[in-house]
Amino acid sequence: MKTLANETNPLTYEHSTVDHSYRTLAEVAALGGKVTRLRIFIEGSMVDVSYLHATLPGGQIVTVETSTLSIRTPFMLKSNLIEWAKEQGVFAKGMGLLDEHNWSVLR
Numbered sequence: 001m002k003t004l005a006n007e008t009n010p011l012t013y014e015h016s017t018v019d020h021s022y023r024t025l026a027e028v029a030a031l032g033g034k035v036t037r038l039r040i041f042i043e044g045s046m047v048d049v050s051y052l053h054a055t056l057p058g059g060q061i062v063t064v065e066t067s068t069l070s071i072r073t074p075f076m077l078k079s080n081l082i083e084w085a086k087e088q089g090v091f092a093k094g095m096g097l098l099d100e101h102n103w104s105v106l107r
Contacts, residue, residue: 009104011037013061018053022065025088025095028054035096036061039104040077047071050106054095 028035037053049071052064068087071080078098085092092098 007104007106009101011039011104017061019060019062021062023054023062024065025054025085025090025097028056028062028064029090029095032057033062035064035099036102037104038097038102039106040071041106042074043107045073047074047077 023031025035033054033056035052036055037051039050039052041048041050049066049069052066052069053061054064055061069080069084071077078092081097082092085095085097096102
């Protein structure tokens with residue numbers, strides 16, 4: 001029998017309120033935005049980023065492009081996020097990317 005997925009930190013706003021015009025992490029940083037939602041799916045050693053949202057200073061929630069983000073294992077999650085942010089020319093910690101209270105993990 002397969003167990004149902006378990007999600008931590010469920011979404012508190014509607015996806016319909018998000019601006020789905022993709023921005024890079026660097027663009028979000030230049031606009032003064034911060035990462036406010038990182039949804040991760042983990043199954044065994046596989047990790048997939050479902051989506052990444054950021055909130056701009058005016059309160060607008062935007063989707064951040066993650067096509068170049070590669071997470072090799074759950075154990076390398078933070079180091080891979082730091083590496084990806086560096087590639088984009090921003091600091092992962094300063095952007096809120098490493099703040100686990102922003103993460104939603106689906107297992």
